[in-house]
Amino acid sequence: xxxxxxxxxxxxxxxxxxxxxxxxxxxxxxxxxxxxxxxxxxxxxxxxxxxxxxxxxxxxxxxxxxxxxxxxxxxxxxxxxxxxxxxxxxxxxxxxxxxxxxxxxxxxxxxxxxxxxxxxxxxxxxxxxxxxxxxxxxxxxxxxxxxxxxxxxxxxxxxxxxxxxxxxxxxxxxxxxxxxxxxxxxxxxxxxxxxxxxxxxxxxxxxxxxxxxxxxxxxxxxxxxxxxxxxxxxxxxxxxxxxxxxxxxxx
Numbered sequence: 001x002x003x004x005x006x007x008x009x010x011x012x013x014x015x016x017x018x019x020x021x022x023x024x025x026x027x028x029x030x031x032x033x034x035x036x037x038x039x040x041x042x043x044x045x046x047x048x049x050x051x052x053x054x055x056x057x058x059x060x061x062x063x064x065x066x067x068x069x070x071x072x073x074x075x076x077x078x079x080x081x082x083x084x085x086x087x088x089x090x091x092x093x094x095x096x097x098x099x100x101x102x103x104x105x106x107x108x109x110x111x112x113x114x115x116x117x118x119x120x121x122x123x124x125x126x127x128x129x130x131x132x133x134x135x136x137x138x139x140x141x142x143x144x145x146x147x148x149x150x151x152x153x154x155x156x157x158x159x160x161x162x163x164x165x166x167x168x169x170x171x172x173x174x175x176x177x178x179x180x181x182x183x184x185x186x187x188x189x190x191x192x193x194x195x196x197x198x199x200x201x202x203x204x205x206x207x208x209x210x211x212x213x214x215x216x217x218x219x220x221x222x223x224x225x226x227x228x229x230x231x232x233x234x235x236x237x238x239x240x241x242x243x244x245x246x247x248x249x250x251x
Contacts, residue, residue, distance in 0.1 A: 046074055046087060053088045054114045056169045057095070057107060069095075085122050089115065106160035113162050113195060116154045116186050120193035123152035128242035134235075137249070143216040144250035147209045152188035153243035155198075155206050163197040185234070187241025194241070201226030202234035214250075 047070040051058045058066040077090045092115060095101055096108030128150065137145065156162065163184050164177035183203035185196045198206075205222035209215070215231075222229040238244050 043071065043074060046070065046079065049087045050091065053118055054091060054111055056114055056166055057091075057111050059169050060104075060107065060110070060165075069098075085118070091115070106158075106162065106165060109156070109158040109160050109162045110165050112158075113156055113166055113184060113186075116156055116184075117193045117195065120152040120154060120186050120188045121191075123150070123188065126150035126152070126242075126245045128239075129244045129246055131239050133247065134239070134244075137247075141249055143214065143219075145215050146212060146248045147215075147244050148246040148248070149210055150188070150243050150245050152186070152193060153210070153238070153241070154186045155203050155210065156184045156186070157203050157207075158182055158184070163195055166195060185237055185241070185243075187237065187243045189240065189242045196237050196241070198237075199226075199229075199233055201229030202231075205229065205231060206234055206238070 047067055050070045050073065051063075051066060061069065073088075073091060073094050077094065079087050092108045092111035095111055101107055134142075159181045161177040161180050161182050163182045164175070164180075167174045168177055183198040185198055185202070185206060186193055187196065188194070201222035204225050205218045208218035208221040213221070219229070219231065222231070
């Protein structure tokens with residue numbers, strides 16, 4: 001009896017299912033017990049991968065709860081890639097859809113922040129622009145400029161204090177999270193990604209630039225949210241983080 005790949009994968013990721021019929025070990029014996037051991041090893045490895053990929057979520061929930069969620073997630077979202085660095089890409093949405101975690105609405109966005117940091121770590125390298133080039137462009141010309149960004153750069157917008165929660169659970173002595181919405185910029189100036197909280201309007205400005213809008217259009221998007229917006233602070237974060245790779249002027 002032949003076993004389909006989907007049948008094998010389903011049994012491998014769900015301990016409630018029996019070993020697939022027709023599966024034998026090297027001695028032609030039914031592979032039930034050996035399959036159970038293999039399945040358990042896979043589950044343990046993927047559970048550890050979630051703990052390592054989402055350490056703040058694991059700390060917030062505790063080991064027992066995180067282990068239980070890992071089992072639920074494994075059955076609902078079996079791995080699509082053999083590369084462990086990709087495992088858990090659907091975890092933030094999974095957390096946001098669980099009714100039993102609805103009272104912890106911030107979990108999904110905290111997981112998104114952790115996932116963005118992991119993606120930034122594994123993103124392709126890109127040479128940053130020379131800051132002197134930006135400084136040499138007349139302000140009038142800069143309004144029509146478009147910027148290119150490093151693959152590691154990302155913006156996360158949240159109604160929750162995601163940066164404060166992340167920092168409180170990763171940095172000793174960090175202050176307790178405030179009851180505020182927070183937008184976060186992720187950059188990777190060297191080898192370690194870093195999150196940066198943004199002032200009002202900055203996330204809209206960066207997101208517009210990342211979408212290919214001109215500097216002027218990005219200013220308009222930012223000031224629609226924060227009339228007093230000035231680009232100096234977010235531009236400094238982008239330059240210091242090596243997030244800008246090139247600049248294109250009109251014509």
